[in-house]
Amino acid sequence: MNRNFDRYLPEGDVLLRHRSWLARLHIDGWLLLLLLILVCAGLFVLYSAGSKNTDLLVKQAVSFGLGIALMLAIAQFEPRFLARWSLLGYGIGVALLGVVEVMGHNAMGATRWINIPGVIRFQPAELMKLVMPITIAWYISQYNLPPRFKHLLVSLVLIAVPFALIARQPDLGTALLISASGIFVLFLAGLRWQWIISAVAAVVPLAVIMWLFFLRSYQKQRVLTFLNPESDPLGSGWNIIQSKAAIGSGGIWGKGWLHGTQSHLDFLPESHTDFIVAVLGEEFGLIGIVLLLAVYGLIIFRGLRIAQQAQTLFGKLLAGSITLTFFVYVLVNIGMVSGLLPVVGVPLPFISYGGTSIVTLLAGFGLLMAVHTHRKWIT
Secondary structure, three states, X not given: OOHHHHOOOOOOOOOOOOOOHHHHOOOOHXXXXXXXXXXXXXXXXXXXXXXXXXHHHXXXXXXXXXXXXXXXXXXXXXXXXXXXXXXXXXHHHHHHHXXXXXXXXXXXXXXXXXXXXXXXXXXXXXXHHHHHHHHHHHHHOOOOOOOOHHHHHHHHHHHHHHHHHHHOOOOHHXXXXXXXXXXXXXXXXXXXXXXXXXXHHOHHHHHHHHHHHOOOHHHXXXXXXXXXXXXXXXXXXXXXXXXXXXXXXXXXXXXXXXXXXXXXXXXXXXXXXXXXXXXXXXXXXXXXXXHHHHHHHHHHHHHHHHHHHOOOHHHHHHHHHHHHHHHHHHHHHHHHHOOOOOOXXXXXXXXXXXXXXXXXXXXXXXXXXXXXXXXXXXX
């Protein structure tokens, strides 16, 4: 038998020989290593941020375990399988959001959950974080690039429907992030510059319209607090002022693990969730934050590399969108904690406490691994 032929499998299947055992399991080794580093760092910081609460630590560890298992399971699916069922997934996601609208579970003034007592309680919006980029990537990849205006309009309608349903819950932060994942697909598909410039020009009038007719009072207050947190230092400005104080007090090297004062003396609210990076900055200083950003940067670089090496348009668009959306998560959280962006309740990926968010993020990286490891090898 011809040796070169013997190295390949027929009809687009993945090369099995001359590959590592990780690749045979459809696992990207570098991406898995970087994610495990973040997982360990997250548990390490959470123990301090949660005031040594082992219950939080155990729940977080269980979420990481479930998320990694789901990531590895999703990585086994070929991208063409994901594309084939994307529209059905989108329909199910929108239907579940409709159920939330009609009979969702209310907690802390928001109706975001479907709650079946004793069985399950989950947020359908988390499902849309995965379904949205898959659906838009599937739709756009069927046509020649750059996308035509009618394809752009259809894509924007697909993005707008879940955005409207999630924003009504209300959860504007999640709605914007899900919309961003779809818009990133359109951007990577090569939007014409005149369309991009028109969209940028429309930001100001759209912002005015949202402010006047759609934003709720607490959402307006967040924007005002962002512009001038010192106007209400003991009220709405308290979180961001204490957060910046914690980060600044850490200096270069930090105060040491478990020796932070802002979080342990309860000056910093939500220290184990949205504002956990302030705990990291106080205890590990500038060095700790730089190291964390370096790991995030390597993950983003790896994701973009996977997008570049993808052999199908669908794979390129999907991998690029997931990676850029992950970048937005990091940017928004660190930006709001440091006072550079309004507070929108976005957790820091893999560091903040939150089981649903962790499982969803790891599932997204499972999609990246699926794109990267289900390739047709030709060398």
